Amino acid sequence: MINDKIKNLFVFGTRPEAIKMAPVITAFKECDQFFETKVCVTAQHREMLDQVLSFFGIVPDFDLNLMTPNQTLNRITGEALLLLDDILKEYDPDNVFVHGDTTTSMAASLASFNRGIKVSHIEAGLRTYNKYSPYPEEINRQITSKIADFHFSPTLNAKSNLLKEGIDPESIVVTGNTVIDALFFSQTKLVDYESAQVEELKRQLDFSKQIILVTGHRRENHGSGFLSICSALDRVSKLDNITIIYPVHMNPNVKGPVYERLGDNPNIILIPPLSYPDFVWLMSKSKIILTDSGGVQEEAPSLGVPVLVMRDTTERPEAVDAGTVVLVGSDQDRIFNTCKALLDDLNLYEEMASVKNPYGDGHASGRILDFFLKKYGIGEVKLVNA
Ligand code: UD1
Ligand code: UDP
Numbered sequence: 001m002i003n004d005k006i007k008n009l010f011v012f013g014t015r016p017e018a019i020k021m022a023p024v025i026t027a028f029k030e031c032d033q034f035f036e037t038k039v040c041v042t043a044q045h046r047e048m049l050d051q052v053l054s055f056f057g058i059v060p061d062f063d064l065n066l067m068t069p070n071q072t073l074n075r076i077t078g079e080a081l082l083l084l085d086d087i088l089k090e091y092d093p094d095n096v097f098v099h100g101d102t103t104t105s106m107a108a109s110l111a112s113f114n115r116g117i118k119v120s121h122i123e124a125g126l127r128t129y130n131k132y133s134p135y136p137e138e139i140n141r142q143i144t145s146k147i148a149d150f151h152f153s154p155t156l157n158a159k160s161n162l163l164k165e166g167i168d169p170e171s172i173v174v175t176g177n178t179v180i181d182a183l184f185f186s187q188t189k190l191v192d193y194e195s196a197q198v199e200e201l202k203r204q205l206d207f208s209k210q211i212i213l214v215t216g217h218r219r220e221n222h223g224s225g226f227l228s229i230c231s232a233l234d235r236v237s238k239l240d241n242i243t244i245i246y247p248v249h250m251n252p253n254v255k256g257p258v259y260e261r262l263g264d265n266p267n268i269i270l271i272p273p274l275s276y277p278d279f280v281w282l283m284s285k286s287k288i289i290l291t292d293s294g295g296v297q298e299e300a301p302s303l304g305v306p307v308l309v310m311r312d313t314t315e316r317p318e319a320v321d322a323g324t325v326v327l328v329g330s331d332q333d334r335i336f337n338t339c340k341a342l343l344d345d346l347n348l349y350e351e352m353a354s355v356k357n358p359y360g361d362g363h364a365s366g367r368i369l370d371f372f373l374k375k376y377g378i379g380e381v382k383l384v385n386a
Contacts (some may be wrong), residue, residue, distance in 0.1 A: 020182060034373075042083070100139070154298075157317060175367040229274075290328075304353045
């Protein structure tokens with residue numbers, strides 16, 4: 001009987017949240033005898049979100065459609081709070097699931113708390129303890145942790161951050177990062193993978209050269225950071241036997257300067273954001289990835305690709321400690337010199353490329369489901385090869 005089911009509402013709004021929530025949604029939907037699983041997208045992102053929804057076959061039950069061009073943080077927060085309130089009132093879920101550190105996640109947590117609804121936070125406990133880096137994500141996730149009732153941490157380090165902040169240990173589960181579940185799922189689809197975009201990439205890219213893949217979007221790099229990154233890319237593009245490909249984020253504060261500075265460089269291919277499987281395909285063909293993305297630095301170690309992270313701080317020290325990621329900030333000399341050193345030194349390259357991924361084994365979603373099956377006394381999940 002539908003009314004006896006536990007009602008779960010997943011709320012997210014951006015591309016990375018959708019990728020990382022998709023395997024958890026699938027896991028709960030496969031248990032539909034016990035759980036009613038609904039999805040609400042704020043659509044803080046639109047096109048980039050829709051690309052992911054379509055790949056994972058997720059059809060939102062509620063779509064707040066709130067993205068506007070060059071939106072402000074306060075506008076997203078305000079609209080999300082107001083529009084979510086109607087949905088929470090109408091649907092009245094038992095649990096709301098939020099992810100990570102976006103403005104959508106912070107607003108959805110607050111809106112749920114204000115309605116007395118339990119909040120489950122996936123990818124909980126990442127910290128830099130620098131409120132301006134990443135901005136506004138560090139504060140978004142700290143607020144979310146304060147509110148959340150259940151915390152699903154990707155690593156032991158993330159759990160220990162929460163413990164230091166006085167969060168009840170019983171409410172924290174270390175699961176691995178669900179991004180690895182999503183990656184493994186996408187890889188099952190990538191055997192003999194073909195898509196119009198991949199065919200186009202095969203035409204555009206010279207595979208006899210070493211491919212450097214670039215992404216970037218962080219707000220703290222907007223302005224001078226991106227200009228410096230563009231100068232570094234311009235210099236890297238002049239090295240021997242290199243080609244750079246850069247799927248450019250749709251944020252106008254990124255797209256504007258990047259196309260203006262690099263649009264005429266014949267050795268840098270600028271393209272719109274790729275669908276998730278196309279992007280995973282491209283990562284697997286790359287020699288090095290230059291990025292400020294959180295998700296990309298968690299995925300790349302599984303594909304054996306070293307990552308240079310164009311940020312000054314990190315909430316993901318595990319990959320740096322393991323040796324597969326190097327923080328290079330946005331300083332053009334540092335980006336160029338580190339990239340060149342890695343290309344020139346085969347031993348260094350092999351060391352970085354061979355590191356085991358510290359972010360998970362592909363069973364994070366199963367562990368989250370298992371927590372709820374046990375919590376409600378329903379059963380448990382048998383994780384194969386965990
Ligand atoms: C957002 C998140 C960030 C996350 C990132 C992932 C916040 C404050 N920021 O940053 O934490 O790491 O997403 O990519 O939560 N746009 C489009 N189409 C899209 C997406 C964006 O046109 O599909 C443009 C719009 O002009 C939009 C702008 O990008 O106003 C900024 O989007 P927003 O979500 O506010 O910030 P991001 O930089 O994407
Ligand atoms: N990604 C994608 N298409 C692209 C670039 C990235 O699907 O053109 C995926 C990537 O595989 C990763 C996620 O988007 O899973 C990262 O998103 P983003 O860098 O926007 O956000 P962050 O992870 O920094 O929050």
